Amino acid sequence: MSVSKDAQQVLASFKDGVCDDCAHLSIVVLGASGDLAKKKIYPVLWSLFKHDLIDKANTMFAGYARSKLSHDDLVGRIKPFLKKPFGKDSESFAKLSDHLGKLFTEDQIYRIDHYLGKEMVQNLILLRFSNRILSPAWHRDHIACVTITMKEPFGTKGRGGYFDEFGIIRDVMQNHLLQILTLVAMEKPVSQASDDIRDEKVKVLKAIRPLKIDDVVLGQYVASNIPGNEESTMGYKDDKGVPKDSKTPTFATAVFYINNERWDGVPFIVKCGKALNEKKAEVRIQFKDQPADIFGQTVRNELVIRVQPDEAVYLKMNVKSPGMSFEMEQTDLDLSYNKRFEGVRLPDAYERLVLEVIRGSALHFVRTDELEEAWRIFTPLLHDIDAGKVEPIPYKFGSRGPEESDELVKKLGYKYTEYNWQPKN
Numbered sequence: 001m002s003v004s005k006d007a008q009q010v011l012a013s014f015k016d017g018v019c020d021d022c023a024h025l026s027i028v029v030l031g032a033s034g035d036l037a038k039k040k041i042y043p044v045l046w047s048l049f050k051h052d053l054i055d056k057a058n059t060m061f062a063g064y065a066r067s068k069l070s071h072d073d074l075v076g077r078i079k080p081f082l083k084k085p086f087g088k089d090s091e092s093f094a095k096l097s098d099h100l101g102k103l104f105t106e107d108q109i110y111r112i113d114h115y116l117g118k119e120m121v122q123n124l125i126l127l128r129f130s131n132r133i134l135s136p137a138w139h140r141d142h143i144a145c146v147t148i149t150m151k152e153p154f155g156t157k158g159r160g161g162y163f164d165e166f167g168i169i170r171d172v173m174q175n176h177l178l179q180i181l182t183l184v185a186m187e188k189p190v191s192q193a194s195d196d197i198r199d200e201k202v203k204v205l206k207a208i209r210p211l212k213i214d215d216v217v218l219g220q221y222v223a224s225n226i227p228g229n230e231e232s233t234m235g236y237k238d239d240k241g242v243p244k245d246s247k248t249p250t251f252a253t254a255v256f257y258i259n260n261e262r263w264d265g266v267p268f269i270v271k272c273g274k275a276l277n278e279k280k281a282e283v284r285i286q287f288k289d290q291p292a293d294i295f296g297q298t299v300r301n302e303l304v305i306r307v308q309p310d311e312a313v314y315l316k317m318n319v320k321s322p323g324m325s326f327e328m329e330q331t332d333l334d335l336s337y338n339k340r341f342e343g344v345r346l347p348d349a350y351e352r353l354v355l356e357v358i359r360g361s362a363l364h365f366v367r368t369d370e371l372e373e374a375w376r377i378f379t380p381l382l383h384d385i386d387a388g389k390v391e392p393i394p395y396k397f398g399s400r401g402p403e404e405s406d407e408l409v410k411k412l413g414y415k416y417t418e419y420n421w422q423p424k425n
């Protein structure tokens with residue numbers, strides 16, 4: 001993994017004494033799975049050493065459980081860089097949080113949600129609050145629904161044992177997707193300061209009531225047979241380590257309502273799943289129907305913020321079909337990053353986050369009260385799921401998930417219009 005020029009500049013500035021505590025920098029990776037630490041975090045740190053950008057002698061990697069450091073050694077010297085899981089529900093989170101609270105102050109702790117390190121997730125704040133054209137439209141008066149989706153085309157890949165304890169909601173919805181939701185929904189912060197922004201995110205969470213079984217569609221993938229995809233011949237329960245009677249969801253669609261003046265009545269639909277038809281993460285803002293439509297075939301505008309793959313912002317629009325006709329056609333204003341910012345390297349999420357810890361910027365890290373609220377919203381539902389009260393609906397490996405999810409989304413008012421357009425090179 002190479003270090004970006006930006007990163008080198010940031011780090012070079014430390015060497016010039018901009019960062020007072022750089023000489024005593026210690027990053028402790030807590031709770032990260034061996035694999036994640038090895039594949040994502042350590043290579044980033046290692047590349048910084050290799051370029052002589054941080055001092056190995058003063059930087060320490062340790063698993064918290066394995067750490068032999070005394071309290072005094074820990075406090076003041078360390079920026080704990082914590083990876084989820086941050087508990088499994090409100091109660092276990094509170095225990096973990098109390099324990100950490102005895103060792104570190106809030107501003108020392110950097111809780112990673114790696115989605116906050118992604119280009120287009122970081123872009124949400126700028127996009128929303130620096131474009132006058134969006135501000136008035138970003139409101140229940142104009143928006144019919146918001147959809148936040150994360151899909152993966154692979155299953156648990158033999159990690160079923162771990163996954164079965166958590167399920168898709170704890171794996172990605174309670175953290176990554178809820179974080180995106182708060183950024184889409186929050187009010188304009190009074191400044192760019194980390195705590196001003198995080199205060200606004202917490203307010204959004206406080207305005208969401210706990211989820212109930214009726215707010216979700218849960219699914220679990222079963223085997224199919226996609227040519228060339230060996231994993232697709234295995235259903236979730238065929239993964240070793242997954243009990244044969246497991247009811248753990250590998251797919252979930254949930255609807256959230258934010259009880260405030262801006263969003264009252266607007267469904268925020270959050271969908272995620274493993275073993276689906278594609279890899280994709282996106283935010284989709286669907287606007288209301290054009291009032292007093294005179295064309296009869298006007299389709300809804302949709303603003304899509306594509307987080308991955310192929311970062312893009314595009315706005316689905318109606319235009320006159322070019323030529324003599326006066327027919328309407330669906331098209332899009334397309335800001336695809338690989339075209340507009342050709343050749344620009346977008347750093348890996350972990351690379352950004354490691355640098356932000358070094359820089360001491362907490363903006364893209366998760367605060368305790370955000371997590372408290374997130375667990376409050378999910379805990380009753382998760383307890384029902386853990387107690388086996390919800391039977392997940394089977395869906396085929398490689399499909400778009402259970403049909404019941406589309407039915408719920410339709411019922412909530414999302415209007416799907418088929419749209420296919422591929423640029424010609």
Ligand SMILES: NC(=O)C1=CN([C@@H]2O[C@H](COP(=O)(O)OP(=O)(O)OC[C@H]3O[C@@H](n4cnc5c(N)ncnc54)[C@H](OP(=O)(O)O)[C@@H]3O)[C@@H](O)[C@H]2O)C=CC1
Pocket residue numbers: 147149271284304306310311312313314332333334335336400406416417418419420421422423
């Ligand atoms: N940079 C880019 O990516 C750009 C892409 N485009 C073009 O946009 C087109 C994609 O259109 P777009 O509207 O964004 O995405 P899709 O039409 O793929 O999906 C739109 C939404 O409808 C849902 N959906 C898909 N199929 C169905 C179905 N059968 N029934 C009910 N709901 C469904 C999707 O859910 P789910 O996500 O769960 O599948 C998603 O929420 C492509 O032709 C692409 O070339 C245009 C400009 C830029």
Ligand SMILES: O=C1O[C@H](COP(=O)(O)O)[C@@H](O)[C@H](O)[C@H]1O
Pocket residue numbers: 114152171172281
């Ligand atoms: O946190 C997690 O995220 C990954 C997906 O991350 P991405 O950056 O590749 O989108 C997911 O596969 C994993 O199950 C989950 O724990």
